[in-house]
């Protein structure tokens with residue numbers, strides 16, 4: 026005998042109300058550093074293992090497409106300020122407009138793991154969990170690119186997966202959008218470009234949006250998918266102080 | 267007269283094949299044998315329309331008794347079907363006979379002709395002697411056909427299995443016939459039928475069951491149908507169409523001839539026939555679904571179709587026994603119709619399988635694929651056959667299966683609750699069977715014709731021989747005609763069913779004016795309109811047919827109009843064409859095939875027959891009872907290879923044959939205990955036996 030209806034009713038609705046309201050549960054996002062006017066910018070930039078921090082005249086700028094939110098720059102005397110927003114989506118540079126009105130409540134996503142470390146897919150998997158419940162926003166995961174409007178790719182694009190990504194892209198019907206998820210997809214991330222991977226989705230298929238982060242939390246992914254249909258706005262890739 | 271001429275032609279065929287030369291003698295042989303078949307077709311057609319009974323041969327042989335043959339309309343129908351099947355299969359038979367040496371090919375053709383002749387004899391037998399004689403002759407000829415290619419051990423084993431089970435069936439059937447003859451005091455089948463009302467019900471039930479299961483062996487009725495896929499699957503490829511299309515009807519005819527008169531006075535027998543038929547159909551199609559070998563699959567599907575036809579016959583007899591001869595007539599017509607249909611499309615499909623085997627060298631579904639592009643004409647006909655057998659309109663399978671299901675629903679007229687339950691269950695089983703048959707034949711045509719060729723053989727398929735393709739075309743046409751012109755054929759069958767159930771459904775139920783629709787009174791038309799019946803002839807040229815049962819709430823059992831079918835079909839096809847055209851006009855994009863992102867789609871990665879029916883396997887796992895056979899090759903303690911093979915044993919093997927064999931073995935081991943192999947013991951046995959004998963004799967004296 027299963028008692029899930031009873032427990033479910035007892036527990037009540039736990040789904041987040043984001044994006045209509047801000048979601049502030051602890052751990053909902055790892056947060057990211059913000060640029061700051063910092064006196065000793067050199068010392069701070071050297072803390073960053075991925076080279077995401079750059080010294081500029083006015084202080085330290087953060088290249089969010091490289092940051093893996095490792096929190097090193099959050100500590101110490103020259104700590105950068107920290108934000109816990111989830112609006113991480115960045116425009117990748119194609120001039121394509123958001124998908125139109127018809128897709129606002131019916132967006133079908135094909136997810137491809139192109140050599141991701143496993144964390145990205147974990148976050149993507151959580152989209153379907155009761156807390157995030159992507160279906161309430163009219164977003165659905167499909168099995169075949171034939172039905173998909175959005176190609177969501179994670180990982181540094183290993184050589185073995187190049188063909189698959191390319192084929193999936195060309196198998197999608199128009200109009201289609203490509204979203205790269207995680208810094209790996211943007212530039213190889215912690216793997217970079219090496220003998221086994223291309224290091225960057227852009228090198229294979231045209232990309233419309235990036236969702237930086239390593240991994241991006243579920244709400245950030247949702248933010249990106251909503252940005253595809255124009256329900257949320259992109260932010261900037263490089264934060265200048 | 268025609269018979270004599272036809273038989274002479276049949277005999278001259280094999281003799282002509284004796285002439286030296288490679289192709290010419292066989293062409294002559296083919297011409298004469300086909301001419302004989304055509305004569306038989308004419309004769310059969312004449313008999314169908316002819317008088318009730320017409321004597322052919324009347325011999326009174328010493329010892330064994332009267333040896334009579336008559337010509338009846340029902341026998342004429344079966345002769346007609348048989349001759350058509352043979353005529354369409356003969357080109358392929360003679361083509362394949364070219365590989366044999368002169369003597370062997372003569373023997374081969376002679377056995378083929380013997381099969382035909384013995385079947386014709388069986389369909390016109392009128393005494394027990396001629397009946398059993400032709401039956402045994404046919405069994406012998408069929409065994410000869412199956413084992414003709416004796417190079418492999420498989421056909422021999424299959425032939426022996428067939429022979430053993432067929433003889434078992436004959437013995438059981440013969441026992442029933444002798445019991446009946448003894449009780450009725452005559453060996454004439456008609457005399458027996460006339461005496462049946464005066465016999466005891468118990469005897470009737472026993473003899474009826476014996477005859478049904480005995481002669482049913484030949485039609486593949488459960489429980490003993492394991493031989494059928496084995497025999498038809500391993501028979502020479504040109505013989506399978508004949509075996510499945512023609513010889514299975516022997517069993518059905520035996521039901522009609524022996525069981526029908528009994529079942530009219532013994533309703534339980536009809537129910538048994540119906541239930542066994544439905545069960546056979548389900549079991550047949552389930553095993554067809556898990557077959558990988560095209561020929562074995564088709565053979566299993568023959569089991570299914572025989573089951574459907576048997577169910578129709580059983581339902582008809584039950585209806586008639588409960589005092590509804592008209593409803594019974596409809597079910598009987600459905601059964602007969604299905605028998606005709608099965609003969610057309612199964613011959614068609616087996617010819618297709620043979621043609622595919624000639625073109626590719628294999629009949630294993632897992633090694634085929636992509637043949638539609640390589641053998642377009644054969645593929646098209648094969649597809650038509652698959653449509654027909656899957657009961658898709660406008661082909662013929664639809665008519666009979668629908669008619670049968672509709673007539674089964676009329677069981678509401680019988681007030682007995684157990685009968686209703688039996689009918690309901692049988693109807694449900696048959697409906698399930700139809701659904702599974704659809705799956706099966708989508709699987710068959712899909713995995714053989716569509717997709718990528720899975721082997722080099724399939725990729726390099728040669729042109730299919732004309733001797734296969736042209737007969738297939740004729741049979742496709744026949745299938746289509748039987749599907750479209752059902753309204754013309756059902757009255758004919760109704761007339762044939764009349765003596766079996768006691769009433770001709772179409773003559774009685776459809777008033778004469780339906781056959782001349784211009785004279786339908788306006789009032790009748792309005793009444794028909796009110797009940798939703800359609801009298802097509804008001805605006806439709808070709809005859810419509812309505813089968814009705816007037817004194818109930820839902821009177822129309824079956825209504826159809828050939829012209830209307832044609833119109834609807836044209837509208838549907840036109841609609842599809844328009845939609846397709848409209849879609850093509852729309853802005854479309856062409857993309858590569860989505861293959862899950864593989865570097866190259868390999869044939870073995872595509873959907874196979876096994877994958878297609880995987881859901882069925884899972885759902886019926888309890889029934890299939892699959893087990894894994896492990897084979898090990900060892901060298902000392904080392905295992906060199908270990909191979910696993912999934913095996914699905916036939917349920918009749920599992921549930922009937924294995925226990926019998928196991929029981930026999932157990933008895934044998936028990937008896938073997940007596941045999942110690944020591945001379946003293948045996949001497950002791952003899953002494954013991956002698957003493958016992960003496961005691962018995964002495965006791966008898968005293």
Ligand code: SF4
Nearest residue numbers: 073092093095096098
């Ligand atoms: S949190 Fe980001 S910016 Fe800060 S050190 Fe880590 S990677 Fe660099």
Ligand code: SF4
Nearest residue numbers: 141142145207209239
């Ligand atoms: S972006 Fe980070 S979390 Fe995502 S796959 Fe790359 S390393 Fe893993």
